[in-house]
Amino acid sequence: MENQNLENIIRYVNGEMQANEKEVFEQELATNINLKEDLLLYLNVDKTLRSEFSNNKTDRAFKENLVSLNQQYFKAEQKPTAKIIKINRLWYAAAILIVGLLIWAPWNHDIYDKYADTEMVSFAERGAVNQDNLQAATDAFNAKDFNKAKGLLQPLVKENPDDDMLKFYLGLTQFQTKEYEKAKSNFTTVNKRASIFKYDAAFYMALTYLKQDNKAEAKVWLNKIPKDSDEHQKAKDILDNL
Amino acid sequence: MQKIHKDQYFLEGLISNNHKVVQEIYAKFSDKIKRHILNNNGSVDDAGDVFQECLIDLYNQAKYKDLKLSCPFEPFFLLMCKRKWLNALKKKAIIPVTNNEEDLLNISEDVFLQAEELEAQQEQSELYLKMFQKLSERCQEIISLSLTDQHQEKIAEDLGVTYGYLRKKKSECMASLILMIRKEQG
Numbered sequence: 291m292e293n294q295n296l297e298n299i300i301r302y303v304n305g306e307m308q309a310n311e312k313e314v315f316e317q318e319l320a321t322n323i324n325l326k327e328d329l330l331l332y333l334n335v336d337k338t339l340r341s342e343f344s345n346n347k348t349d350r351a352f353k354e355n356l357v358s359l360n361q362q363y364f365k366a367e368q369k370p371t372a373k374i375i376k377i378n379r380l381w382y383a384a385a386i387l388i389v390g391l392l393i394w395a396p397w398n399h400d401i402y403d404k405y406a407d408t409e410m411v412s413f414a415e416r417g418a419v420n421q422d423n424l425q426a427a428t429d430a431f432n433a434k435d436f437n438k439a440k441g442l443l444q445p446l447v448k449e450n451p452d453d454d455m456l457k458f459y460l461g462l463t464q465f466q467t468k469e470y471e472k473a474k475s476n477f478t479t480v481n482k483r484a485s486i487f488k489y490d491a492a493f494y495m496a497l498t499y500l501k502q503d504n505k506a507e508a509k510v511w512l513n514k515i516p517k518d519s520d521e522h523q524k525a526k527d528i529l530d531n532l
Numbered sequence: 533m534q535k536i537h538k539d540q541y542f543l544e545g546l547i548s549n550n551h552k553v554v555q556e557i558y559a560k561f562s563d564k565i566k567r568h569i570l571n572n573n574g575s576v577d578d579a580g581d582v583f584q585e586c587l588i589d590l591y592n593q594a595k596y597k598d599l600k601l602s603c604p605f606e607p608f609f610l611l612m613c614k615r616k617w618l619n620a621l622k623k624k625a626i627i628p629v630t631n632n633e634e635d636l637l638n639i640s641e642d643v644f645l646q647a648e649e650l651e652a653q654q655e656q657s658e659l660y661l662k663m664f665q666k667l668s669e670r671c672q673e674i675i676s677l678s679l680t681d682q683h684q685e686k687i688a689e690d691l692g693v694t695y696g697y698l699r700k701k702k703s704e705c706m707a708s709l710i711l712m713i714r715k716e717q718g
Contacts, residue, residue, distance in 0.1 A: 296711070346681045357584075359558045364577070
């Protein structure tokens with residue numbers, strides 16, 4: 291590659307050429323295969339370096355997300371060392387009692403309350419949605435100011451009626467502020483669609499019924515959650531407790 | 533132009549850091565990769581590293597180089613991870629990887645092609661970065677800083693040079709880099 295060519299390529303890519311100069315360059319590009327190859331090489335190198343160094347906010351957020359998921363999914367399993375202990379009958383009986391208490395766990399009757407707590411993860415770069423308002427809603431939600439989050443989400447849902455994420459989180463704010471019927475209506479809509487929030491919505495539908503002391507309906511919704519979905523374990527925990 | 537596979541949503545989800553989609557990838561595939569690597573001289577940590585590196589490769593290719601998926605995601609991603617592990621073993625000079633002829637038989641041509649294409653791209657990127665390391669430190673600093681989101685004027689100020697000088701120097705540095713790559717590629 292001649293230096294002159296390279297300099298022109300860089301000026302062309304950077305938009306530093308005059309109009310007439312650019313025209314000449316583009317004409318040459320159409321006929322000179324070597325020049326074209328050099329231009330493609332330059333662009334490819336530039337993109338590679340960009341992916342390596344741009345390290346912008348979204349790239350960093352993505353990598354942080356991976357780090358935390360890695361910790362969750364690639365934990366080395368700690369094998370408990372098996373010990374054989376000789377115990378006499380009295381201890382044996384006591385041990386059984388303790389195990390029984392742990393299973394029965396009367397102090398743990400609000401197991402589903404612990405699941406009612408969730409973080410709002412808003413998605414960056416979702417086309418039509420107003421980003422500032424979405425961010426404000428997310429911040430309010432995660433600061434547990436559900437009334438404020440609800441107020442911010444309502445107009446967003448109105449503007450984007452097909453956005454399941456917004457509808458799902460609006461439902462959660464209604465659930466948290468005890469507007470159970472409205473929450474259920476939003477969860478039902480989301481659950482009916484082929485949405486990635488489909489089973490989250492089913493899960494929170496069940497929690498809403500539990501808040502209303504309707505265990506039968508709650509069970510119906512928990513049983514709708516299939517084994518391979520993320521919510522299955524939580525649903526099973528609650529079903530076992532009911 | 534090849535048809536884009538409906539599983540392209542996995543790549544879109546990675547680019548937009550869509551938590552649900554990224555988690556779906558972990559939930560569906562992490563166990564498979566863990567099992568493969570544990571059965572082939574690796575640890576759980578190795579499996580985690582390979583998995584994470586493959587996702588970052590995909591993210592970069594999709595975001596910066598416009599990779600489009602023309603085959604189903606699952607076999608493609610699993611093949612990518614397995615190859616990455618195979619290469620890591622080769623580097624450590626451990627003889628590999630128990631054959632998965634059975635799995636391989638089930639992988640269709642388009643998956644292989646796309647995995648190979650991606651691997652070629654990765655190798656190319658590695659070469660570019662290796663050459664980049666051979667630039668002078670000043671050149672490396674100037675190029676890497678100018679590719680961040682910061683304002684170029686601000687970068688010039690931080691480096692203690694004028695904006696015009698920064699632009700000129702960056703072009704020179706890029707030119708040396710491209711010449712080195714050309715030479716290396718023969």
